[in-house]
Amino acid sequence: MFDAILFDLDGTLVDTESLAMSAGMAAFARLGFPVSEQFMHGLVGRDMATAGRMIASAHPALDQTALHPMWNQGFLAEVNRGLPLKPGATELLAARLRPMAIVTSSRRAEAHHKLGVAGIADAFHHVVVVEDVEAPKPAPDPYLLAAQKLRVDPARCLVFEDSETGAEAAFRAGCRVVQVPDVVPSEGRWAHHLARDLLEGARMAGLAV
Numbered sequence: 153m154f155d156a157i158l159f160d161l162d163g164t165l166v167d168t169e170s171l172a173m174s175a176g177m178a179a180f181a182r183l184g185f186p187v188s189e190q191f192m193h194g195l196v197g198r199d200m201a202t203a204g205r206m207i208a209s210a211h212p213a214l215d216q217t218a219l220h221p222m223w224n225q226g227f228l229a230e231v232n233r234g235l236p237l238k239p240g241a242t243e244l245l246a247a248r249l250r251p252m253a254i255v256t257s258s259r260r261a262e263a264h265h266k267l268g269v270a271g272i273a274d275a276f277h278h279v280v281v282v283e284d285v286e287a288p289k290p291a292p293d294p295y296l297l298a299a300q301k302l303r304v305d306p307a308r309c310l311v312f313e314d315s316e317t318g319a320e321a322a323f324r325a326g327c328r329v330v331q332v333p334d335v336v337p338s339e340g341r342w343a344h345h346l347a348r349d350l351l352e353g354a355r356m357a358g359l360a361v
Contacts, residue, residue, distance in 0.1 A: 197315030240350030
């Protein structure tokens with residue numbers, strides 16, 4: 153039914169979104185611009201450039217050259233303490249059902265660091281990062297590139313995503329989309345299957361795990 157399985161990374165396979173949110177909120181507050189969880193939810197799944205524009209629109213006086221290093225330092229400190237996998241990730245990756253790739257809005261060094269800390273780097277044939285495309289998620293380009301690298305038709309790819317931004321990208325690429333919401337609830341507008349965890353989503357899509 154599928155020739156490849158493509159995964160978002162943060163919030164889908166590894167439990168980083170809550171760490172990023174708490175580190176981000178702390179950084180905003182230290183600079184005198186406290187933000188709400190709702191504001192942080194709007195940044196989930198966005199690449200850094202897009203997130204930067206959203207932050208500038210909401211807080212034009214905020215010095216982002218101070219914000220991002222502070223935010224990143226706090227986040228990496230949490231990641232380096234250990235990076236747990238999302239429920240069902242271990243079983244789904246161990247099954248090796250199809251060739252697999254990561255499709256993430258993270259930068260290359262950050263993505264590979266997280267994969268290494270989580271101990272899952274060897275499961276994937278390719279890792280597509282934000283530097284690899286001109287148009288990041290929600291554009292379809294990252295998923296189209298992953299399918300190209302795996303030499304498969306995007307329509308024959310099953311995608312696991314947590315965010316609206318990522319699900320839209322995969323849907324627009326023509327992939328089959330399983331969405332497992334993380335910190336931000338979803339009604340699954342861009343998903344073919346809306347699941348509580350990865351294993352439930354896999355079974356909904358017809359994979360025997």
